[in-house]
Amino acid sequence: MTPDARPLDYGAMAKEAGLTAFVVAMLAIVLVGFELRDIPGAIALYTRFPDVVAACLIGFFGRIAVILLREGYRGAVVIGGGVVAVLLLIGLLPETLFGTATARAIANRFMPFDAPVVRWCVFAAAVFLALRAAIGRRKVRVEDMKARAEAADRAGARVQHIARYAGPAAGLAAVALPVAFGGDQQVMSVAILVMTYIMLGWGLNIVVGLAGLLDLGYVAFYAVGAYTFSLLATTEGIEWSFWVCLPLAGAFAGLAGVLLGFPVLRLRGDYLAIVTLGFGEIVRVVIQNWYGFTNGANGISGIPLPTLFGLSWDEDPGEGKVAFWQWFSQHFWPVQYSPTYEKIYLFYVILGLALIVNWFALRARRMPIGRAWEALREDEIACRSLGINPTNTKLTAFGVGAMFGGFAGSFFATSQGFVSPESFVFIESAIILAIVVLGGFGSQLGVVLAALLLIGLPEAFREIKDFRMLAFGLAMVGIMLWRPAGLLAHREPTVTLAGKQRAAKP
Amino acid sequence: MTRPLLEVEHLTIRFGGLVAVNDVGFRAEDRRITAVIGPNGAGKTTVFNCLTGFYKPTVGRMRLLHTATGREFLLERMEGFRIAAEAHVARTFQNIRLFPKMTVLENLIVAQHNKLMRASGYTVLGLFGYRGYRRAEHAAIDRARYWLDRTGLLDRADDAAEGLPYGGQRRLEIARAMCIEPVMLCLDEPAAGLNPRESEELNALLRFIRDEHKIGVLLIEHDMSVVMEISDHIIVLDYGRKIADGTPAEIRNDPAVIRAYLGEPEEAA
Numbered sequence: 166m167t168p169d170a171r172p173l174d175y176g177a178m179a180k181e182a183g184l185t186a187f188v189v190a191m192l193a194i195v196l197v198g199f200e201l202r203d204i205p206g207a208i209a210l211y212t213r214f215p216d217v218v219a220a221c222l223i224g225f226f227g228r229i230a231v232i233l234l235r236e237g238y239r240g241a242v243v244i245g246g247g248v249v250a251v252l253l254l255i256g257l258l259p260e261t262l263f264g265t266a267t268a269r270a271i272a273n274r275f276m277p278f279d280a281p282v283v284r285w286c287v288f289a290a291a292v293f294l295a296l297r298a299a300i301g302r303r304k305v306r307v308e309d310m311k312a313r314a315e316a317a318d319r320a321g322a323r324v325q326h327i328a329r330y331a332g333p334a335a336g337l338a339a340v341a342l343p344v345a346f347g348g349d350q351q352v353m354s355v356a357i358l359v360m361t362y363i364m365l366g367w368g369l370n371i372v373v374g375l376a377g378l379l380d381l382g383y384v385a386f387y388a389v390g391a392y393t394f395s396l397l398a399t400t401e402g403i404e405w406s407f408w409v410c411l412p413l414a415g416a417f418a419g420l421a422g423v424l425l426g427f428p429v430l431r432l433r434g435d436y437l438a439i440v441t442l443g444f445g446e447i448v449r450v451v452i453q454n455w456y457g458f459t460n461g462a463n464g465i466s467g468i469p470l471p472t473l474f475g476l477s478w479d480e481d482p483g484e485g486k487v488a489f490w491q492w493f494s495q496h497f498w499p500v501q502y503s504p505t506y507e508k509i510y511l512f513y514v515i516l517g518l519a520l521i522v523n524w525f526a527l528r529a530r531r532m533p534i535g536r537a538w539e540a541l542r543e544d545e546i547a548c549r550s551l552g553i554n555p556t557n558t559k560l561t562a563f564g565v566g567a568m569f570g571g572f573a574g575s576f577f578a579t580s581q582g583f584v585s586p587e588s589f590v591f592i593e594s595a596i597i598l599a600i601v602v603l604g605g606f607g608s609q610l611g612v613v614l615a616a617l618l619l620i621g622l623p624e625a626f627r628e629i630k631d632f633r634m635l636a637f638g639l640a641m642v643g644i645m646l647w648r649p650a651g652l653l654a655h656r657e658p659t660v661t662l663a664g665k666q667r668a669a670k671p
Numbered sequence: 672m673t674r675p676l677l678e679v680e681h682l683t684i685r686f687g688g689l690v691a692v693n694d695v696g697f698r699a700e701d702r703r704i705t706a707v708i709g710p711n712g713a714g715k716t717t718v719f720n721c722l723t724g725f726y727k728p729t730v731g732r733m734r735l736l737h738t739a740t741g742r743e744f745l746l747e748r749m750e751g752f753r754i755a756a757e758a759h760v761a762r763t764f765q766n767i768r769l770f771p772k773m774t775v776l777e778n779l780i781v782a783q784h785n786k787l788m789r790a791s792g793y794t795v796l797g798l799f800g801y802r803g804y805r806r807a808e809h810a811a812i813d814r815a816r817y818w819l820d821r822t823g824l825l826d827r828a829d830d831a832a833e834g835l836p837y838g839g840q841r842r843l844e845i846a847r848a849m850c851i852e853p854v855m856l857c858l859d860e861p862a863a864g865l866n867p868r869e870s871e872e873l874n875a876l877l878r879f880i881r882d883e884h885k886i887g888v889l890l891i892e893h894d895m896s897v898v899m900e901i902s903d904h905i906i907v908l909d910y911g912r913k914i915a916d917g918t919p920a921e922i923r924n925d926p927a928v929i930r931a932y933l934g935e936p937e938e939a940a
Contacts, residue, residue: 525798528797528798529794529798532791532794532797532798533780533784533787533788533791533794533797534788534791534793534794536773536777536780536781536784537781537784537788539770539772539773539777540770540773540781540784543769543770543771543772543773544768544769544770544771546725546764546768547764547768547769547770548752548781549724549725549751549752549755550723550755550761550762550764550768550848551755551761551781551782551784551847551848551851552752552753552754552755552756552757552784552785552851553752553756553781553784553785554752554756555752656772658773658774658776658777658829659777659780660776660777660780660808660812661774661776661828661829662776662812662815662816662819662825662828662829663828663829
């Protein structure tokens with residue numbers, strides 16, 4: 166017991182913990198308690214009541230630990246949390262390490278949940294409580310929110326400082342990734358996906374982070390880019406290559422951005438968000454219903470892969486064409502055909518595209534247009550009084566952001582080989598926006614971190630796929646509580662007098 | 672008589688049934704500080720918003736003359752931001768409007784947007800490190816440094832604008848307005864909320880702007896110590912009408928002004 170402990174009111178404690186257990190029960194019965202399974206010829210309803218009971222118990226004791234922590238009984242929490250953590254470790258580790266049936270039976274005795282990830286989350290919670298009690302940090306109160314924001318800013322500043330080295334390091338790591346994993350198909354697929362979202366995040370960051378225009382329909386431009394390329398590449402008689410279509414797709418998407426921009430120029434904040442959301446849906450619905458042009462809900466298939474200076478990625482490219490593996494065997498050392506090469510190539514393509522966006526965003530911030538975007542976000546009326554044309558400035562932000570969305574879209578089409586309206590639903594816009602918000606408005610490295618968290622982690626959590634959105638929601642709530650301005654919220658000045666004076670000195 | 676910097680004729684602004692400004696006409700001269708005063712709700716800020724393009728007048732003409740080049744602008748016909756960009760009329764706001772999260776220096780660089788935009792080849796050349804843009808940016812920083820020095824903000828140049836004390840924010844807003852290289856500077860209550868010492872510094876700054884930069888200053892002010900001390904010419908508005916127009920000495924003794932400010936004498940009522 167610690168000296169600042171307050172006497173416990175056992176009744177109130179039991180009531181509070183009981184209430185938590187009740188809430189958990191209500192949620193768990195609906196979410197976890199029942200499961201519909203396909204059995205041959207019918208659908209069966211299975212129950213998982215042991216899971217529900219376990220969840221309630223975890224909720225009950227977890228709450229008690231939190232109460233004890235709050236009232237100052239740190240020792241008890243350290244011991245309790247530690248004991249639980251050790252027990253779970255003994256129970257769960259064999260299964261994760263060896264995966265035998267006996268080990269699984271033991272793990273199931275400790276905790277009835279199906280997915281090991283969930284069990285380990287409980288373990289992590291116990292460890293977290295014990296550690297927190299051991300370190301003894303006091304609960305941060307609402308009055309300290311400002312101090313916390315400042316601390317977040319300082320942390321962001323430190324990261325920005327490291328970013329000078331971390332950025333190139335991350336770039337090198339990305340370049341080395343295919344080599345490091347020996348071109349593992351699974352890893353490359355996830356890496357391509359994450360990279361695509363990083364690019365989209367960087368693109369949207371220009372619109373939302375810099376210019377402050379809340380765009381909930383970014384996926385519309387992604388769709389325009391994807392369909393521009395798909396239609397140009399698959400329509401008989403056109404069949405242009407990826408590298409010809411890429412600028413066109415960007416131009417069309419940018420045009421769509423400007424077209425959307427015009428009517429919504431007067432809107433700001435929530436109103437703009439609603440209109441852009443509507444625009445995103447309109448684009449999807451048009452694609453879905455304009456059967457003659459876009460092939461409707463059936464989508465477009467057979468979209469070709471980008472070539473490498475005319476080299477194809479097929480095993481047998483056909484008459485008059487050369488495949489990459491043939492060419493490589495001829496000029497370097499003999500290799501066998503492998504579908505991995507194409508994945509690695511696609512990864513480098515998206516890496517290059519994403520780095521172009523990143524380069525543009527970093528440079529543009531130091532250009533007058535970038536400063537005007539930021540100024541517009543801060544105060545539009547002041548901008549007008551300084552002779553900045555708000556219409557043009559907003560339209561360029563919309564157009565440039567949309568153009569990058571279009572690039573990403575045509576890459577998406579070529580890497581998947583198939584597009585359909587289903588890929589461009591609202592949740593995609595929400596995820597891209599979440600990446601930007603989570604990363605911290607305007608922070609390039611933050612976007613990378615957030616994309617890894619939001620896209621990479623769900624891939625790791627495939628086992629509990631039904632609850633991925635739940636975990637997603639929890640993560641968002643957590644961020645809003647602890648880091649309301651994003652993971653890396655810090656604004657680096659675009660120009661400093663001190664820096665210029667240093668530069669001017671011989 | 673030479674043509675003035677600014678000539679306002681028959682300016683009338685109606686908001687629905689409300690006549691905010693009613694047939695006001697006045698002139699503002701180059702190298703002069705012209706003050707617009709009047710009780711609350713007299714229509715001073717409305718006149719300002721009209722001059723700087725935030726409102727369109729219902730009736731009236733506002734003619735601005737660039738005395739150096741002889742170019743003439745009809746402000747009532749110009750789109751809002753063009754009044755600053757082309758006619759070079761700068762303004763400040765009654766409730767300060769800075770770019771709070773940007774640094775003091777950045778605030779001043781943003782004010783030179785149009786010039787830098789041209790120098791950077793509308794961003795395209797600038798992206799690739801075009802030398803002309805770098806030179807233009809250096810020039811912009813030098814101009815900013817000059818005004819920071821003038822307003823005593825040089826050592827705060829790299830701090831966020833929101834971190835400045837109130838008086839500093841007021842001065843920064845004036846510095847920012849001067850960075851668009853105006854021919855006329857419109858100040859909406861620049862002394863509001865300043866202590867006597869800061870107010871004294873403001874007077875010195877405005878005199879410096881008038882004498883050294885040879886531009887016209889148009890000023891809305893409640894603080895009579897500021898108005899009477901630095902104005903060359905005063906225009907008095909009341910209920911949207913102009914009730915007096917003259918030098919500070921004339922205004923001080925004008926019966927209509929005294930009536931507007933102090934009310935009718937008891938016995939006359």
